[in-house]
Amino acid sequence: MSDPVQAEREQMLVDTVVRSFDGAPDDRLKQVMQTVTRHVHAAARELRLTETEWNTMIDFLTRTGQTCTDTRQEFILLSDVLGLSMQVIGMNNPPVADATEATVFGPFFVDGAPAIQQGGDMSFGAAGEPCWVRGTVRGTDGRPVVGARIEVWEADEDGLYDVQYDDDRTAARAHLFSDDNGAFRFWGLTPTPYPIPHDGPVGSMLAAVGRSPMRASHLHFMVTADGYRRLVTHIFVDGDEIGWKDAVFGVKESLIKQFVRREGVPTPDGRAVSTWSEVTFDIVLAPSP
Ligand code: BEZ
Numbered sequence: 001m002s003d004p005v006q007a008e009r010e011q012m013l014v015d016t017v018v019r020s021f022d023g024a025p026d027d028r029l030k031q032v033m034q035t036v037t038r039h040v041h042a043a044a045r046e047l048r049l050t051e052t053e054w055n056t057m058i059d060f061l062t063r064t065g066q067t068c069t070d071t072r073q074e075f076i077l078l079s080d081v082l083g084l085s086m087q088v089i090g091m092n093n094p095p096v097a098d099a100t101e102a103t104v105f106g107p108f109f110v111d112g113a114p115a116i117q118q119g120g121d122m123s124f125g126a127a128g129e130p131c132w133v134r135g136t137v138r139g140t141d142g143r144p145v146v147g148a149r150i151e152v153w154e155a156d157e158d159g160l161y162d163v164q165y166d167d168d169r170t171a172a173r174a175h176l177f178s179d180d181n182g183a184f185r186f187w188g189l190t191p192t193p194y195p196i197p198h199d200g201p202v203g204s205m206l207a208a209v210g211r212s213p214m215r216a217s218h219l220h221f222m223v224t225a226d227g228y229r230r231l232v233t234h235i236f237v238d239g240d241e242i243g244w245k246d247a248v249f250g251v252k253e254s255l256i257k258q259f260v261r262r263e264g265v266p267t268p269d270g271r272a273v274s275t276w277s278e279v280t281f282d283i284v285l286a287p288s289p
């Protein structure tokens with residue numbers, strides 16, 4: 001802003017709004033409101049935002065809210081594609097020794113997924129190539145974590161989670177517990193790339209800016225155990241076509257795993273399938289803060 005009088009007028013408004021929160025009884029709320037006010041005004045001033053643009057933005061946020069339902073959270077999706085979700089996850093899950101890194105939760109976790117035994121099949125008939133997933137759960141001290149609850153969920157080969165179908169199916173999700181050696185093994189599906197829901201305002205925004213809605217192929221995990229920090233993460237497929245172009249910036253080098261394709265080779269548990277893959281994921285949990 002080159003006109004110093006106008007710049008001062010703008011700054012006075014910002015200062016007045018910031019001061020309007022001074023009396024907030026909750027210090028943290030006051031800090032949040034004052035900081036957000038400063039940054040939002042700074043963006044508007046830097047952009048020299050027009051009234052038309054401001055109206056477009058309000059309309060976008062209105063449609064984002066209107067798109068939310070019990071099963072669709074468009075604001076989280078917006079946070080995801082802006083990288084804000086990953087930023088918050090990164091700040092709140094700082095690296096601890098060699099603990100497994102966290103990544104975005106996503107909107108498709110469902111509480112109460114069925115239990116499977118060790119070696120069980122979490123696909124429950126979902127379409128896709130079988131994948132043998134095995135690994136261990138340990139603490140940063142190297143000790144096995146016995147009885148860790150491992151929740152797993154993923155999209156089918158058509159790129160859809162069970163909850164995106166109109167029927168009430170439960171498929172490609174389950175939970176199991178690590179065994180007495182901290183080990184686990186189960187059948188899942190070889191992950192394939194899929195688009196985040198992009199038929200709403202967030203999808204329109206991505207299209208308008210020339211960004212893809214595709215997520216890198218992945219399998220979700222949430223691991224909980226007493227005395228350890230909850231781990232929400234995925235494993236990604238090495239060599240995946242989307243890879244680092246993941247729409248929600250969720251990929252981390254340490255989470256990229258080799259899914260080895262097997263053809264005509266016997267499966268570890270004698271299951272009769274001719275084409276399958278296998279992957280190893282050794283999980284390290286950070287201690288509870
Ligand atoms: C997912 O991986 O399920 C997901 C994550 C962020 C946005 C949409 C989907």
Ligand code: FE
Pocket residue numbers: 106108154155215218220
């Ligand atoms: Fe996902």
